[in-house]
Structure formats: C-alpha cells, structure tokens
Amino acid sequence: MNRGIDHIGMTVPSIEEATTFLKDAFHAEICYDVQRPEDEPMEGEEAEQQLDLPDGQQIIHMRLLQIKSGPSIELFQVARVNETEPTGISSYGLHHFAIYVDDMQEAAQRFERAGGQLLSKPHPLAGVEDNGDNQGVYGKAPWGSLIELIAYPDGIDYPASSEQERWTPAEHK
Structure with missing residues (x-):
C-alpha cells in the first residue's frame, strides 16, 4: 500500500x-x-x-x-x-517543487534575500485555484532550479469530478 x-x-x-x-x-x-x-x-x-x-x-x-x-x-x-541547464517546465520529467507559504510577500522577500530570483510578482492562481487571496509565484534558485511559492487560504473550487482533495501542509503556530 x-x-x-x-x-x-x-x-x-x-x-x-x-x-x-x-x-x-x-x-x-x-x-x-x-x-x-x-x-x-x-x-x-x-x-x-x-x-x-x-x-x-x-x-x-x-x-x-x-x-x-x-x-x-x-x-x-x-x-x-x-x-x-536544469530541467524546466518545457522538459520531460520533474521540473519544480512548491512550498506552501502563509505570508506570500514575506516569503517572496526571503526567497530573493537568500539569493533566488522571482520570475514575476506574486499573482492570483488560475482555474479552480483562482479564489479570493490565493496566489503564487515561480522563482529560480541560485543554481537555476524552479521553486514555486503558493498559498490558497481561500480554498480550491473542486469540480464534482474530483476523486480527492489535494494534500496541504498543516498550519504551524
């Protein structure tokens, strides 16, 4: 199992x-x-x-x-x-991982201060993930790998055909 x-x-x-x-x-x-x-x-x-x-x-x-x-x-x-060059979105295989963040602005600033480069400003998510304050942004680590920052505090509008909800890290206090 x-x-x-x-x-x-x-x-x-x-x-x-x-x-x-x-x-x-x-x-x-x-x-x-x-x-x-x-x-x-x-x-x-x-x-x-x-x-x-x-x-x-x-x-x-x-x-x-x-x-x-x-x-x-x-x-x-x-x-x-x-x-x-590291694998990118247009290449077959694994190309990024995402970190769920509670404060997008702070996380984006930490990412850049640590030496990463954001590809854009944080922006609303798309499709069923576009809800309220949900947002994300991709960046490149200093060696070029893609890392996504993501937050969907206002939830996902799951379609009726969904078989399962996505796993989300628990909030840490």
Missing part, C-alpha cells in the same frame, strides 16, 4: 550552497548526509545500474533536508556533471 511521497531529489552544483539557500529561504533543516564528501564517491557499474548514473560520473555528496511538514528534499552533488 502506498502512503505518499517520501522525498523529492534534485541535483545541485554545491550541496553546501544549496543548503544555505534552502535554510535562508525556507528554514530548511538538515536531516543527515547519506553520502558524505569524505566518503568514497558512489560510482561504477553498481551505482550506474541502481541510480541510472551516467558512465564515469560520481555522486560525491547526498543530503536530506526537511522543510516543516511534507516530503523531504534529497540533494545530490555529482562530479563531472554534463548538464548546463
């Missing part, structure tokens, strides 16, 4: 820099390092098969972070990455 999403993974140029950004922007906390920089890199036939790691590349650092409630974020630092 499936319980839900445990974590999302993303490759970053520097785990330490990504950790600093995620701590400053979202109060992320370190759970633990799966692969420490001082350990032998994860590489070779077994890592290539298990993780779909390209031949000759090495995972040199892996860290799990937690942002309040919800899935953890697993950061990967890979030596000899042959990518120049």
Whole structure:
C-alpha cells in the first residue's frame, strides 16, 4: 500500500550552497548526509545500474533536508556533471517543487534575500485555484532550479469530478 511521497531529489552544483539557500529561504533543516564528501564517491557499474548514473560520473555528496511538514528534499552533488541547464517546465520529467507559504510577500522577500530570483510578482492562481487571496509565484534558485511559492487560504473550487482533495501542509503556530 502506498502512503505518499517520501522525498523529492534534485541535483545541485554545491550541496553546501544549496543548503544555505534552502535554510535562508525556507528554514530548511538538515536531516543527515547519506553520502558524505569524505566518503568514497558512489560510482561504477553498481551505482550506474541502481541510480541510472551516467558512465564515469560520481555522486560525491547526498543530503536530506526537511522543510516543516511534507516530503523531504534529497540533494545530490555529482562530479563531472554534463548538464548546463536544469530541467524546466518545457522538459520531460520533474521540473519544480512548491512550498506552501502563509505570508506570500514575506516569503517572496526571503526567497530573493537568500539569493533566488522571482520570475514575476506574486499573482492570483488560475482555474479552480483562482479564489479570493490565493496566489503564487515561480522563482529560480541560485543554481537555476524552479521553486514555486503558493498559498490558497481561500480554498480550491473542486469540480464534482474530483476523486480527492489535494494534500496541504498543516498550519504551524
């Protein structure tokens, strides 16, 4: 039986820099390092098969972070990455994650102060999510990955065909 999403993974140029950004922007906390920089890199036939790691590349650092409630974020630092741009909305595969915020203006300011770049000003959500004070904004982390800030305090107008309501993090006092 499936319980839900445990974590999302993303490759970053520097785990330490990504950790600093995620701590400053979202109060992320370190759970633990799966692969420490001082350990032998994860590489070779077994890592290539298990993780779909390209031949000759090495995972040199892996860290799990937690942002309040919800899935953890697993950061990967890979030596000899042959990518120049992170996956975007127009690419297949996972391309962003969203952080539910209680104060959009404060969250947007923290995101920018931490080194992120907002793509626009916070704006109303669309479709069934466009309700009252609901709003969101996409931004880019310092390494280019998309992160969305989202808030829907006035709820979602679920259509009659909905099979389930979306999961929303509980409010923290």
